[in-house]
Amino acid sequence: xxxxxxxxxxxxxxxxxxxxxxxxxxxxxxxxxxxxxxxxxxxxxxx
Numbered sequence: 001x002x003x004x005x006x007x008x009x010x011x012x013x014x015x016x017x018x019x020x021x022x023x024x025x026x027x028x029x030x031x032x033x034x035x036x037x038x039x040x041x042x043x044x045x046x047x
Contacts (some may be wrong), residue, residue, distance in 0.1 A: 008035070 009030045013024055 006035070 010027045
């Protein structure tokens with residue numbers, strides 16, 4: 001079985017744009033929460 005890659009990418013970001021950091025942070029928190037919901041149960045059921 002080939003490796004599986006899971007990825008989530010926001011719209012292009014500019015790390016030097018400090019004014020956008022709160023939006024980037026909010027996106028990261030929301031996306032990580034969604035990933036946790038999706039993978040929590042399968043991970044729990046691993047042998």
